[in-house]
Amino acid sequence: SQTIHQWPATLVQPVGSPLSLECTVEGTSNPNLYWYRQAAGRGLQLLFYSVGIGQISSEVPQNLSASRPQDRQFILSSKKLLLSDSGFYLCAWSERQGMNTEAFFGQGTRLTVV
Amino acid sequence: DQQVKQNSPSLSVQEGRISILNCDYTNSMFDYFLWxxxxxxxxxxxxxxxxxxxxxxxxxxxxxxxxxxxxxLSLHIVPSQPGDSAVYFCAASPGGYNKLIFGAGTRLAVHP
Structure with a gap:
């Protein structure tokens, strides 16, 4: 069966520090991968999605970047965190084959920038 | 511009009754919808x-x-149970992609 791992679960970082959140998927090949953010009291905002190694699409301009160095690995990064980067970050995957499939989410990372 | 809207931030329902959560969308290209x-x-x-x-x-x-x-679109839960208490998100996907666009969510509380 497929599983998605996301870490760390919580993170407190000072303003101006770098960020690296990692997500890996097991049990599937060539997945679509996504990074979402849920700000306090808000919905889920799509930040990045990837349909293959090295292929990243950014949905909103921001202080963050994403990379996909391996087929089942997706990394969210920042060189210098801002207070506004605080939120709940979620990695997700979906099958690339077929047009209508659901996305499966990791457990999320609570990031607090102080 | 919010393409998927859930206009009710919260809903309270008695156990055993029906819960109805609503969602509206604006993009005509959406052809797959999820809760x-x-x-x-x-x-x-x-x-x-x-x-x-x-x-x-x-x-x-x-x-x-x-x-x-x-x-x-709407989601009906019948009968509602206390374990259904959670935030429910509506999502939509445009044709040919699996990129999901989410609404802001509705918090459902099912009380005894």
């Missing part, structure tokens, strides 16, 4: 979906209705 359930500090879990070629899909206590002309 997710989310507990605090956890990732959303998939509940039920519907393709634009259908107007109804059932799975146990959960039924999703789609009205394409009104660009509206």
């Amino acid at each position: 997710y359930k989310k507990y605090p500090a956890e990732g959303p879990t998939f509940l039920i979906s519907i393709s634009s070629i259908k107007d109804k899909n059932e799975d146990g206590r959960f039924t999703v209705f789609l009205n394409k002309s009104a660009k509206h």
Whole structure:
């Protein structure tokens, strides 16, 4: 069966520090991968999605970047965190084959920038 | 511009009654719609979906209705149980992609 791992679960970082959140998927090949953010009291905002190694699409301009160095690995990064980067970050995957499939989410990372 | 809207931030329902959660969308390219359930500090879990070629899909206590002309969908939970208390997100996907656009969510509270 497929599983998605996301870490760390919580993170407190000072303003101006770098960020690296990692997500890996097991049990599937060539997945679509996504990074979402849920700000306090808000919905889920799509930040990045990837349909293959090295292929990243950014949905909103921001202080963050994403990379996909391996087929089942997706990394969210920042060189210098801002207070506004605080939120709940979620990695997700979906099958690339077929047009209508659901996305499966990791457990999320609570990031607090102080 | 919010393409998927859940205008009710919260809903309170008595156990055993029907819960109806609503969602509106603006993008005519959306052709696949999903509902997710989310507990605090956890990732959303998939509940039920519907393709634009259908107007109804059932799975146990959960039924999703789609009205394409009104660009509206709803999730019915019958009967509601206390364990259903969570935040429910509506999501939509444009044709040919699996990129999900989410609404802001509705917090459902089912009380005894």
